[in-house]
Amino acid sequence: MTITPVLLCGGSGTRLWPLSRKGYPKQFVDLLGPESLFQASAKRFVGPEYGAPVVVTADAFRFIVADQLASAGITAAAVLIEPDGRDTGPAILAAALHLAKSDTDGLMLVAPSDHVIPDTEAFNMTVKAGIPAALAGKIVTFGIAPDRPETGYGYLELDRNPDGAAPQVLPLRAFVEKPDATRAARMLAEGRYLWNAGIFLFTADVIIQAFQSARPDMVAAVQASLDRARRDLGFTRLDPVAWAGSEAISVDFAVMEKAPNLVVVPYSGRWSDLGDWAAVWRETEDMGLALSGRTTAIDCTDTLLRSEVDGLELVGIGLDDIVAVAMPDAVLIARKGRAQEVKQAVSILKARQARQADSFPKDHRPWGWFESLVIGDRFQVKRIVVNPGGALSLQSHVHRAEHWIVVQGTARVTVDAEVTMVTENQSVYVPLGAIHRLENPGKVPVVLIEVQTGAYLGEDDIIRYEDVYSRK
Numbered sequence: 001m002t003i004t005p006v007l008l009c010g011g012s013g014t015r016l017w018p019l020s021r022k023g024y025p026k027q028f029v030d031l032l033g034p035e036s037l038f039q040a041s042a043k044r045f046v047g048p049e050y051g052a053p054v055v056v057t058a059d060a061f062r063f064i065v066a067d068q069l070a071s072a073g074i075t076a077a078a079v080l081i082e083p084d085g086r087d088t089g090p091a092i093l094a095a096a097l098h099l100a101k102s103d104t105d106g107l108m109l110v111a112p113s114d115h116v117i118p119d120t121e122a123f124n125m126t127v128k129a130g131i132p133a134a135l136a137g138k139i140v141t142f143g144i145a146p147d148r149p150e151t152g153y154g155y156l157e158l159d160r161n162p163d164g165a166a167p168q169v170l171p172l173r174a175f176v177e178k179p180d181a182t183r184a185a186r187m188l189a190e191g192r193y194l195w196n197a198g199i200f201l202f203t204a205d206v207i208i209q210a211f212q213s214a215r216p217d218m219v220a221a222v223q224a225s226l227d228r229a230r231r232d233l234g235f236t237r238l239d240p241v242a243w244a245g246s247e248a249i250s251v252d253f254a255v256m257e258k259a260p261n262l263v264v265v266p267y268s269g270r271w272s273d274l275g276d277w278a279a280v281w282r283e284t285e286d287m288g289l290a291l292s293g294r295t296t297a298i299d300c301t302d303t304l305l306r307s308e309v310d311g312l313e314l315v316g317i318g319l320d321d322i323v324a325v326a327m328p329d330a331v332l333i334a335r336k337g338r339a340q341e342v343k344q345a346v347s348i349l350k351a352r353q354a355r356q357a358d359s360f361p362k363d364h365r366p367w368g369w370f371e372s373l374v375i376g377d378r379f380q381v382k383r384i385v386v387n388p389g390g391a392l393s394l395q396s397h398v399h400r401a402e403h404w405i406v407v408q409g410t411a412r413v414t415v416d417a418e419v420t421m422v423t424e425n426q427s428v429y430v431p432l433g434a435i436h437r438l439e440n441p442g443k444v445p446v447v448l449i450e451v452q453t454g455a456y457l458g459e460d461d462i463i464r465y466e467d468v469y470s471r472k
Contacts, residue, residue, distance in 0.1 A: 002049065004109070005054070041112075055069075056092075085248070086247070111198075134202050141201075155195060157173040158266075169265055303323070304323045382450040391468055392439070397462060400454030401430060403453075415429075
């Protein structure tokens with residue numbers, strides 16, 4: 001029996017700000033090594049028992065998903081684009097209805113794409129333990145054996161304590177909302193409670209029936225959105241009008257807390273949702289210190305230091321229980337024990353309309369990325385990287401002119417009717433109003449420095465005439 005992984009990666013969490021932002025959230029960031037959490041999640045479910053994954057994501061992330069899957073050597077069975085984020089309920093239902101078109105009895109394993117599960121083999125053994133129950137019509141969820149009285153997670157209450165080392169299927173008594181510290185400590189001592197990981201195994205028809213029973217209105221809206229979906233460069237765009245008729249609600253509230261056929265398989269291995277910087281510290285600390293990038297710790301304890309800027313040295317002296325994260329445009333310094341309050345800080349930045357609240361220093365595009373190096377009065381300097389085969393849209397600007405200097409690779413540049421090849425140490429001038437495009441026909445990235453001059457330098461000063469990525 002083949003299991004289809006369903007990876008949910010439409011979220012834009014801010015609890016790991018400034019590294020994770022709305023424009024480039026944590027699932028796509030290389031937080032713990034050379035691959036992103038999304039790539040690690042996709043690789044976790046590769047093997048003879050798994051089919052190609054179905055990915056549910058947002059429009060802003062579709063090319064990031066495609067690029068990171070390609071880098072990981074994985075081809076998705078489908079990438080469903082949500083018109084807007086409506087929590088996990090509609091997303092999971094859309095994936096189930098999509099799979100049901102070809103196999104109503106097919107097993108689907110739903111998993112967030114930003115979790116850390118180091119022992120892939122042990123977790124997949126836990127998944128296998130749930131297969132018979134799922135084929136028998138049960139909704140199987142996977143609970144994490146807690147190792148501390150955590151107040152940041154919801155819990156699953158079991159009828160009895162798990163016994164034995166082998167994975168086992170147990171009845172679920174109740175869902176428990178995030179507890180206070182006193183209750184969390186009591187639940188840890190009792191041993192009948194597991195962290196709710198939000199990972200599920202079921203057949204497509206079983207979860208659809210559960211939605212039909214609990215939320216028939218949602219089934220109608222999501223089915224209509226899928227029926228009216230359109231293909232776009234290999235993605236499946238759900239219809240926004242029908243999608244708007246579906247309530248924004250988690251799958252737990254929509255279905256799971258009402259389902260009579262839900263069971264649990266405990267998992268006792270390491271797991272983290274990397275929900276805040278304290279969680280990152282737990283996953284990366286060595287002798288109490290978690291250091292990343294150009295960092296130096298002198299007489300520091302229980303501290304995380306992280307520099308995300310080439311050439312920027314972050315030094316901590318005499319620190320205890322501190323998180324310090326340096327980005328090119330923002331720095332976070334906080335008590336590790338108050339790491340969950342970062343979300344509040346982001347809300348304050350949004351209220352001040354600070355671009356750092358949502359925008360990432362590197363602006364990722366389907367053709368590559370760019371970053372602003374210097375912004376001044378009537379000028380801006382950018383570094384632009386165009387991937388092999390990538391092409392900017394054919395465009396013009398109303399308020400700015402541009403000067404491009406190629407520092408790596410060879411670019412094909414169109415300026416009005418003239419097309420030229422521009423290589424390293426060569427430059428080209430794009431006058432205000434000129435219709436222009438830059439393409440990378442080579443096999444290595446093109447890197448260029450762009451100098452913009454003009455009265456207005458915003459990214460919305462662009463008129464597109466042609467675009468291979470079908471952007472509006």
